[in-house]
Amino acid sequence: MKRSKRQGKARVVARAVLPTRFGPFSIAGIKGRGPDEEAVAIQHGRLKPGTAPLVRIHSQCLTGDVFMSERCDCRAQLELSLRKIAKARSGIVLYLPQEGRGIGLINKVKAYELQDEGLDTVEANRQLGFAADSRDYDFAAAALKALGVRRVRLLSNNPDKINQLERGGVRVVERIPCRPRTSHHSRAYLRTKKQKLGHILAGL
Numbered sequence: 001m002k003r004s005k006r007q008g009k010a011r012v013v014a015r016a017v018l019p020t021r022f023g024p025f026s027i028a029g030i031k032g033r034g035p036d037e038e039a040v041a042i043q044h045g046r047l048k049p050g051t052a053p054l055v056r057i058h059s060q061c062l063t064g065d066v067f068m069s070e071r072c073d074c075r076a077q078l079e080l081s082l083r084k085i086a087k088a089r090s091g092i093v094l095y096l097p098q099e100g101r102g103i104g105l106i107n108k109v110k111a112y113e114l115q116d117e118g119l120d121t122v123e124a125n126r127q128l129g130f131a132a133d134s135r136d137y138d139f140a141a142a143a144l145k146a147l148g149v150r151r152v153r154l155l156s157n158n159p160d161k162i163n164q165l166e167r168g169g170v171r172v173v174e175r176i177p178c179r180p181r182t183s184h185h186s187r188a189y190l191r192t193k194k195q196k197l198g199h200i201l202a203g204l
């Protein structure tokens, strides 16, 4: 991987207050250089220079986040993160519009169709011609740096996310497991995450 190509740039283009069910937050709109590079950051508390805020990097999941689907644990992880961050001194949910592990909404529904026929999430993505996980966290690192964040305590079970952030110049000083209660519907999905994508999910 070419390092110079991975060093993306991003900037904050808008900020506003965002009262939520979990407490007071603010929202920032962040844009990168590429046409698809945009995200919003939901922030709680003030970021103090040199400290590491609690951070969750969340990839958009329309079916989970909005329709509360139990095929995956996205909504449960998002809620747990917002609750923890609202209680922390400072924290951020960086919300990335990369639906379906980067394959897009319609392809995700196609993948669900294949899963209903017995394939797991990784096999379904591969049958559709995609990598098991097409997400790229290089822009996420650039977005965090645009917010003035260079060190984080990361809410995540995904070692690849940690590696990519560190490569992008954001130090992960601590990993905090993100394990909400989940329904039995998402058990096979989580087992695939653990067995095929290397997520750290003890007890599954």
Ligand SMILES: [Zn+2]
Pocket (backbone or CB within 6 Å): 061, 063, 064, 065, 072, 073, 074, 075
């Ligand atoms: Zn999901």
